[in-house]
Amino acid sequence: MLFNSIEYLIFFPAVVALYFSIPDKWKWVLLLIASYAFYMSWKAEYVLLIMFTTLVDYFIGLQLVKEKEKKKRKFLVALSIIVNIGMLAGFKYLNFFTQSVNDVLGAFNSNVSSPIWDILLPVGISFFIFQSLSYTIDVYRNNAPAERHLGKFALYVSFFPQLVAGPIERSTSLLPQIKKPAKFSEERLVSGLKLMLWGFFKKLVIADRLGMFVNYVYENPSQHAGITIILATVLFAFQLYSDFSGYTDIARGSARILGYELMINFNRPMTATSLRDFWNRWHISLTTWFRDYVLYSLPYIKGNQVKYHLFYRNLVITFLLMGLWHGASWTFVIFGLIHGVMLVLETITEKARTSLYDYTGISKSATLKNTLGLLFTFSLVTVSLYFFRANSLADSLLLLKNSLDFSTMSEAIAYILKSNEVLFGILMVIGLLIIEHMHSKRNIIEAIASKPIMVRWSLYSGFVFFVLLFGVLHENKFIYFQF
Amino acid sequence: MSRKFAIRFALFVGLILLINTILDQSFKAFSVHNILNEKMDEQFTEYNDTLKFLALGNSHNCINTHILDKSFNYGSPSENYIQSYYKLKHILETTGKKPEYLLLQSDLSSYGEKISNRYExxxxxxxxxxxxxxxxxxxxxxxxxxxxxxxxxxxxxxxKDIQLSIVYRIKMKNIEMYNGYRPHRDYKNFADEPNKRKTAWNKAQLILSGDVYFDEAIKHYFDKMMQLCQEHNVKVILIRYPLTREFDEEEKKIVPADKLYTEVENIASRYNIYQGTFDYHNLYFDNPEYFFDPDHLNIQGSDLLTQRLKKDIEALESNLAEKNILALD
Incomplete structure (x- = not known):
């Protein structure tokens, strides 16, 4: 069941109505049933994976509290990691590793090859496994208490608004909200609906519209060159952002109506002035997950000293893994590698860059410095997206190469100028950036809320019909579902 | 929930529903595609002559009903076999009209996943x-x-439909349509297209699917359409409409034509109402001037094709008559 489907438009209000009409003590039961039903609408039997992860981590969590011996505690948390990552590896990465081994063996003219399995990737597996895993690690580190109520823990792992594409919530944030369900709030209902509407705008009007042009180019890489490829990649950056942040807004809006506050996952990432800044703004729940459970878990202190070369190595490893988290393909590995290496370079050249800015006088103008930083960061992110979006490594390299071929530029520009969808998509992106900028200066929602009722209603209803009229209503999947 | 909030919320939902109804009804009355399709339905209802030929298909179907006597061109833009089946079922089972021949479009693009998933x-x-x-x-x-x-x-x-409808309203004073045929593709010519190859490639990418070149649902409804014709004793002629050379070359890169038509033939030949396929796809390879765009004939091309089709049907009928005489002998 997609958020942008009629099924969800029936399912969600029904859940909300039931939720607020039953006693508090049964609310978790309703939400758990709704969450499993939501997941089962894709492939019913895969709900067993969520149940299995839930049971494993629930019992390990309880054991971790009982167990005082360090070695045994370590064993328990390792068991949780092995089971969870093993499941992820089996369903998501097995064929990738097998294919890679086969390719290597093939390169040496070996006749030995392992079979490729016909496995359908369970929707959102990387999200619910990471959410569940963070719980056992937090319990192990004594950062979170173990949950004794199996049903409520099961709901923490499977809460439907964020089940298939995040935000990846921590138990310390979501479990207390599950334990103490909020009463119905008019304010939350209105605010949640507004957030959902904004998410639908980003998904239906921007992301799915840009996706048409991006697919046209990326599905036929040999047919395009120069400006067409560059524009498609730039637009893909906005498609990805609108798609994923749109999903997050709908998820957060849905949760808010039910009385749950989910974490902010995006904070205007397209205005980042450095790569570090970008990752502090983009898919925040994933970045902080890798920071807390991978980056800082890898050794980088010897004696009492921070060993920077080890820290940089860890940074690259973390980003490699983060790339791989997105998908079982070498293109995602390269995507992660680019970001890891560039982050290291950005860190070690920081002093030199500051000196250069001082020497050239750039540092005197914050606007100029930020603009340069923004352009550089956006360009770098865009280049890495050649790997993120392309269907194969060969396609990414071909697209990168062809990007430098400007022989058919006038023809390409003529095509783009004739394409109403592309132009409208670009216009909407500009609109999105302007609104986000304005909102960062002054809360637009509050500003509208202070207007007279006729103005407010005109604006809200106008926006509803704008989304309905200009949205691409083909129930396109959210990009992050595949991860 | 407070009473005041409940009333306001209900009023807002009511407002949304009201605006929605207004927009929905306005669109239905205003959309050029709706108007054209409804006019076609109207003309079909009013058609009182003997219905010898009924043409179904999408915009590739360009049979000029002025030239082919006793014919009705009931094809509509982006129509697929699923829609054609339900329309044909309606015609045969509820209107009391029964054509002698069904002229069914059978292009490479008629069978793929993309046309199957077009719901416009x-x-x-x-x-x-x-x-x-x-x-x-x-x-x-x-x-x-x-x-x-x-x-x-x-x-x-x-x-986009609204945008198009506004343009049509301004440009078109009245809709010229005769037995479903509408001569309208006269405002550009493929011969003048500067980059024929690229235009053809773009179009082929848009409508053809290589992975699923014979969609299961299309297969199902094609078979059902043949069954329906068999039950009502309507003879079926499949027609491959003319294409530009560039488009044909591009589409054959995507769809395995021989494989597809073998499968189509296997299904069609199970029914004795099937009269064969008139394959015109390469008829005007050397005449880009007969085309509006890579895969649509213009008015001149449509006229020439219909004349050719008329002759071929006459030949088919005389062959059939000959066969019948031989059988009687």
Whole structure:
């Protein structure tokens, strides 16, 4: 069941109505049933994976509290990691590793090859496994208490608004909200609906519209060159952002109506002035997950000293893994590698860059410095997206190469100028950036809320019909579902 | 929930529903595609002559009903076999009109996944299509939303149709249509196209699917259409419409034509009402001036093709008559 489907438009209000009409003590039961039903609408039997992860981590969590011996505690948390990552590896990465081994063996003219399995990737597996895993690690580190109520823990792992594409919530944030369900709030209902509407705008009007042009180019890489490829990649950056942040807004809006506050996952990432800044703004729940459970878990202190070369190595490893988290393909590995290496370079050249800015006088103008930083960061992110979006490594390299071929530029520009969808998509992106900028200066929602009722209603209803009229209503999947 | 909030919320929802109804009804009355399709339905209802030929298909189908006597061109833009089946079923089972021949479009693009998943102009098609049956055939519940869309949200996602309708309203004073045929492709010519190859490639990418070149649902409805014709004793002629050389070359890079037509022939030949395929796809390879774009004939091309089709049908009928005489002997 997609958020942008009629099924969800029936399912969600029904859940909300039931939720607020039953006693508090049964609310978790309703939400758990709704969450499993939501997941089962894709492939019913895969709900067993969520149940299995839930049971494993629930019992390990309880054991971790009982167990005082360090070695045994370590064993328990390792068991949780092995089971969870093993499941992820089996369903998501097995064929990738097998294919890679086969390719290597093939390169040496070996006749030995392992079979490729016909496995359908369970929707959102990387999200619910990471959410569940963070719980056992937090319990192990004594950062979170173990949950004794199996049903409520099961709901923490499977809460439907964020089940298939995040935000990846921590138990310390979501479990207390599950334990103490909020009463119905008019304010939350209105605010949640507004957030959902904004998410639908980003998904239906921007992301799915840009996706048409991006697919046209990326599905036929040999047919395009120069400006067409560059524009498609730039637009893909906005498609990805609108798609994923749109999903997050709908998820957060849905949760808010039910009385749950989910974490902010995006904070205007397209205005980042450095790569570090970008990752502090983009898919925040994933970045902080890798920071807390991978980056800082890898050794980088010897004696009492921070060993920077080890820290940089860890940074690259973390980003490699983060790339791989997105998908079982070498293109995602390269995507992660680019970001890891560039982050290291950005860190070690920081002093030199500051000196250069001082020497050239750039540092005197914050606007100029930020603009340069923004352009550089956006360009770098865009280049890495050649790997993120392309269907194969060969396609990414071909697209990168062809990007430098400007022989058919006038023809390409003529095509783009004739394409109403592309132009409208670009216009909407500009609109999105302007609104986000304005909102960062002054809360637009509050500003509208202070207007007279006729103005407010005109604006809200106008926006509803704008989304309905200009949205691409083909129930396109959210990009992050595949991860 | 406070009483004041409940009233306000209900009023707001009421306002949204009211605006939605206004937009939905306005779109249905204003959309050029709806108007054209409804006019075609109207003309079909008023058609009182003997119906010898009924042409079905999408915009590739350009049979000029002025030239082919006793014919009705009931094809509509982006129509696929699923829609054609339900329309044909309606014609044969409820209108009391029965054609002698069904001239059914059979292009490479008629069978693929892309045409199978095109659900445009639902507000028009809801009167023909059994969406519950279709959802079962396709094993896809989301198809039921197309009914909802057609019934209550016809305007949703259709801003381009509105844009087009405005242009049509300004340019077109009255709709020239005769027995379903509308001569309108005269404002550009493929011969003048500077980059024929690229244009053809773009179009081929848009409508053809290589992975699923014979979609299961299309196969199902094609078979059902043949069954329906068999039951009502309607002879079927499949027609491959003319294409530009560039488009044909591009589409053959995507779809394995020989494989597809072998499968089509296997299904069609199971029915004795099947009269064969008239393959015109390469008829005007050397005449780009007969085309409006890579895969649509213009008015001149349509006229020439219909004349050719008329002759071929005459030849087919005289052959059939000869066969019948021989059989009697």
């Amino acid at each position: 102009y639902n507000s028009y098609w809801i009167k023909y299509i059994d969406y519950i049956e279709l959802a079962k055939v396709k094993d896809d519940k989301s198809i039921l939303t197309k009914w909802i869309e057609g019934k209550f949200f016809s305007y949703a996602g259709n801003y």
